[in-house]
Amino acid sequence: MIKIMTWLAMLDDFFVRALVAGIGVAVVAGPLGCLIVWRRLAYFGDTLSHSALLGVALALLLQVNITAAVFVVSALVALSLLLLQQRASLSSDSLLGLLAHSSLALGLVALAFLPTVRVDLMGFLFGDILAVSLIDIVVIYIGGAAVLLVLVFVWRSLFAATVNYEVAEAEGMKPARANMVFMFLMATVIAISMKVVGVLLITALLIIPAATARRVASGPEAMALTAIMLGIIAVVAGLFGSLEWDTPSGPSIVVAALILFLLALLPVAVIIRRRKPSEGI
């Protein structure tokens, strides 16, 4: 604790930046994570984040912006999944496995072609939030704000399509368009959160706060907001924990989220929920 106090007193710039970046990511990850949980798309999130490494490799090869390259590659993987689902005679989970691991392998192979560039692979796999720059923060907040704005706009049709595609379609909610938008939002979130938690742990940051929120929220919108709050708590707790015990920051955030999930399993959470059965629309 004393160590944390001294850190607080100093409030090193890089640590403030890490907090600001992490909170920005948590805010966007909350509602999208809920949609992933509701739609049973956890493995889809995993596939997109695995393909992010291919984006990193291509960005280094072509010397373009890493976040932009990750977004493009994730979006392409999402689109190719849609195409493969329509044509191939494989089940979705096999297709996802194929896309996830082949893009990961392609990324690792591509990185090997960069002998002159020393790549910090661990940084990409597990995140390097303490090295977040001001530009990274700007990217996270502009990208995150765009995601949230679009999400608010398509929320009703996206949620209706989540409950029942045919009812949404019959009643003019254009669920196909909403699903396409959702794919791009996912690609954006993966691109902007990669630096914070790393390729391997993005899905955890999406899913665990949402799963925890499910225990205490009684409406979809309430669950999304709760997931945001829990994500912020996990980021803050995880970062301070990583300072205190000198642990890697990305995994520490995920561990903090896991602890929150376990706390929500306690009977206390159920009692809170019973006490307020009604939620506004």
Add this chain to the structure above:
Amino acid sequence: MFDPTTSLLTLKNVGLNRGGRWLVRGVDLSVHRGESVTLIGPNGAGKSTTAKIALGLLAPDEGQAAQAPGLKVGYVPQELSIDWTLPLTVRRFMSLTNRLSDADLRDALNMVGIGELCDVEVRYLSGGEFQRALLARAIARNPDVLVLDEPVQGVDFSGEIALYELIGEIRRTLGCGILMISHDLHVVMADTDCVVCMNGHVCCQGPPRIVAENPEYLALFGARAAGALAVYEHAHDHTHLPDGTVRPAEGTLTESCRTDNGHHGHDQNNDLAGHAR
């Protein structure tokens, strides 16, 4: 909003082929404002498929399906399961596809008799309660046309009658068109304007009155059955003439339920075997 003479939902000689098998074929159908059309027939007759084509959920492989432009649909699907990961109260479910004032929401729920379940999570509803919620949601949208795929499945007997009466009442007060599917030959609405009997194609279609006023029908089911619940029995009451017209047992000739549209399903199919029973 819509001219009563124009059709809200129209199917013209529609067919849907899956894996070389025609699920439905040669279906002609139209639903007008204030009109109630009921599809009946056995399992696999293509009733739900026909409704989905009419809704634009399935694209027909032959023929044309059209909706009036700007049509507002209320849809009760045959099957709708809510994933348990979804925290969804009846209140939120009601406003799934459009915003709803609290008063409209309460009205719709009270109409179907589950006003007290407003804040209950949908997954804790019984089958019959959920069915009522589905119907309330479709009604609360104030639709131009209601498409109801077995709307009272799992509802208790007295509730069933009440819900059918409610559907008829909604049609009169809202003036919307109704396309309804009833799986069950025993319960077909007294209120319906047109009954379409399907079995992969349209076997026959016509106003239930022709059947309900039929002396043989009355002898079979009793005069009371013609009141709240009319039973439409199609099997032995009419004869198919070679030219495609239908001669009911009472002896009159009819081509279809409406004189201004459609013809008898057999015009397209020339399938007399479908009536062998």
